[in-house]
Amino acid sequence: MTASPLAPAWLEVPADPNALPAPVWPRSADRDGRGALVIGGVSAAVLTERYGTPLYVVDEGEARTRAREVLAAFRSAFEAIGTRAKVYYAGKAFLTGTVARWMADEGLAIDACSLGELEVALRAGVDPARIGLHGNNKSLAEIDRAVEAGLGAVVIDSWVEIERIAAAAERLGRVQQVRLRVNSGVHAHTHDFLATAHEDQKFGVRLDQAAEYVTRIRSFPALSFLGFHCHIGSQIFDSGGLAESAARLLEAHAAALQGGPVPELNLGGGFGIAYTSADDPTPIADLARTIADAVALECSRLDVPVPVVAFEPGRSIIGTAGVTLYTVGTVKDVLVQVAGEGAEARPTEHVRRYVSVDGGMSDNARPALYGAAYSARIASRESAADPALVRVAGKHCESGDIVVDAEYLPGDIAPGDLLAVPATGAYCWSLSSNYNHLGRPPVVAVSAGESTMIVRGETIDDLLARDLAFTTHAGPSSPTEPSPTGPPLADPPLTDPPEETDR
Incomplete structure (x- = not known):
C-alpha cells in the first residue's frame, strides 16, 4: 500500500x-x-x-523497571567520575500515592511543584528529606509546609523567595536547604546555545545574577545553600544541550565555591521518550555517560571538586x-x-x-x-x-x-x-x-x-x-x-x- x-x-x-x-x-x-x-x-x-472506558492503564512493572534503569544509569555514570548522582522523580508528570510509593521503593526521591503534589508525597510516606519543592510562585502556605515537614531542598526562583523561606525557617526553628534556579541560556529544543543567558521566561534568574543571589542566601543563618538548579526543556533526545548547560552552570558553581561550600548541582530532567515510530531518543545510559563526562571535564578545567549531581526525570520513567x-x-x-x-x-x-x-x-x-x-x-x-x-x-x-x-x-x-x-x-x-x-x-x-x-x-x-x-x-x-x-x-x-x- x-x-x-x-x-x-x-x-x-x-x-x-x-x-x-x-x-x-x-x-x-x-x-x-x-x-x-x-x-x-x-x-x-x-x-x-x-x-x-476511557481508562488509564499503568504498567507497574514497566514504571518500576524504568525507575531502576534511570537510577542505575546515573549512579554508574557519576560513580565513574568520582561522585554520586541523585535522582528525583518529577511528580508533575504523573503523581498518585501509589506511584509515589513505587518511586520511593525503587530508591528515587520525589520532586514536587505544588502543595498538592507535596501532600501526595508526604501522605504516601516518602521521607521528607527525599522530597524537593520548586515553582516560580510558591505560596506562603507551600513554603511553610515544606519547611515544617523538613524537606530536603526548596528551590529559590526569585529574590523575594529568599526572604520568605528564611522567615519561615526562622519562625519554625529550622535550617532549610535551598537551591537557586538559574537560566543557562541553553535551549534544549533547538540546541541554540545562546551567547547570553538573558532569557524571556518566568523561571529562574540570569546566570550573571547568580553571585548576588548566593551572597543574599548565605546572609541568612536559617538557609543552607545546596547549589544551582537548571532545567533546559522537555522531550530531549540527545545530551548536547545538557552537557553545554552543565558547563555553564559549573562556571557559576566554581565562583560560588569561593564564598563557601556548594555540595550539589541539579541539572533537571526532560529526557525524551518515543511517542511514534519516528521518535528515536538516546538511551538513558548513553545520556548519563555523556553528561558525566562533560561535568568531569569542566570540573577538571576549573580545578574544582566534582559535586553531587541531581536529576529530575519524569516522562522517561512513567511515560511509556x-x-x-x-x-x-x-x-x-x-x-x-x-x-x-x-x-x-x-x-x-x-x-x-x-x-x-x-x-x-x-x-x-x-x-x-x-x-x-x-x-x-x-x-x-x-x-x-x-x-x-x-x-x-x-x-x-x-x-x-x-x-x-x-x-x-x-x-x-x-x-x-x-x-x-x-x-x-x-x-x-x-x-x-x-x-x-x-x-x-x-x-x-x-x-x-x-x-x-x-x-x-x-x-x-x-x-x-x-x-x-x-x-x-x-x-x-x-x-x-x-x-x-x-x-x-x-x-x-x-x-x-x-x-x-x-x-
Whole structure:
C-alpha cells in the first residue's frame, strides 16, 4: 500500500497495523490468542469490561523497571567520575500515592511543584528529606509546609523567595536547604546555545545574577545553600544541550565555591521518550555517560571538586508505562482535496477517516496544547484488513479535540472496537480536566496478571458536588438536594475495586 498524501512525511505505512512497536509500548504489551491487547498480563477486554472506558492503564512493572534503569544509569555514570548522582522523580508528570510509593521503593526521591503534589508525597510516606519543592510562585502556605515537614531542598526562583523561606525557617526553628534556579541560556529544543543567558521566561534568574543571589542566601543563618538548579526543556533526545548547560552552570558553581561550600548541582530532567515510530531518543545510559563526562571535564578545567549531581526525570520513567483505552463510537470518511503540483494540475480528493472515541482532550490535552503526536492500535482484536489512514478524534465540542492526528489502522475499524493509545503515562492524567462536564477516567495499575484501581473515576455526583445549586437551596422556587447516586460517566465504570482482587 502506498502512503496517503494526507499523511505526514514521517508516518510510514506499517507492514502490520496490528504490531506493537517496542519503543512506544510497555515491554509487557502483547496480544493474546484472540488478538486482544494484553498489558501487564491483563487483557484490554477484561480491563474495559470491569472498569469501562476511557481508562488509564499503568504498567507497574514497566514504571518500576524504568525507575531502576534511570537510577542505575546515573549512579554508574557519576560513580565513574568520582561522585554520586541523585535522582528525583518529577511528580508533575504523573503523581498518585501509589506511584509515589513505587518511586520511593525503587530508591528515587520525589520532586514536587505544588502543595498538592507535596501532600501526595508526604501522605504516601516518602521521607521528607527525599522530597524537593520548586515553582516560580510558591505560596506562603507551600513554603511553610515544606519547611515544617523538613524537606530536603526548596528551590529559590526569585529574590523575594529568599526572604520568605528564611522567615519561615526562622519562625519554625529550622535550617532549610535551598537551591537557586538559574537560566543557562541553553535551549534544549533547538540546541541554540545562546551567547547570553538573558532569557524571556518566568523561571529562574540570569546566570550573571547568580553571585548576588548566593551572597543574599548565605546572609541568612536559617538557609543552607545546596547549589544551582537548571532545567533546559522537555522531550530531549540527545545530551548536547545538557552537557553545554552543565558547563555553564559549573562556571557559576566554581565562583560560588569561593564564598563557601556548594555540595550539589541539579541539572533537571526532560529526557525524551518515543511517542511514534519516528521518535528515536538516546538511551538513558548513553545520556548519563555523556553528561558525566562533560561535568568531569569542566570540573577538571576549573580545578574544582566534582559535586553531587541531581536529576529530575519524569516522562522517561512513567511515560511509556501508560496506555489509555477508549471505545470507538463513530467512524466517518471525509473527502479532503489536495492541491496538485504545477500550475495546470487539478486538485485530487483523498479520504481521511475520522475515528471518534469516548474520551479526548479532557484526558489527553497534549495534542491540543502542543500538537503532540501519538500512536494507536485496535486493542480488542487483530485484523487482516489493509491499513487505512485515520485521525482519532475525541468527543468534545472542539474541532481541535484530536487524540491521534495521523495513524494507519486496519481499514475495518468499526464502532465498538477498543482503541489503545500508548505512551500516555506522562502529562495526560496530570493535565486532565472536566471540560464539557466529562468525568476524569479511573487509573488502573496492572502487574503479573492482576489489576488494581489506584484512582477511581469520577461520577456525575462527583462532578456536581461542588456546584452549590445542587447542594443548597438555590432559591425559594427551586430547592434542590443532591441525589444519593448519579449516572455513570463511562460505560460501565467501576467506582471502587471489588475487595477480592485488591492488592
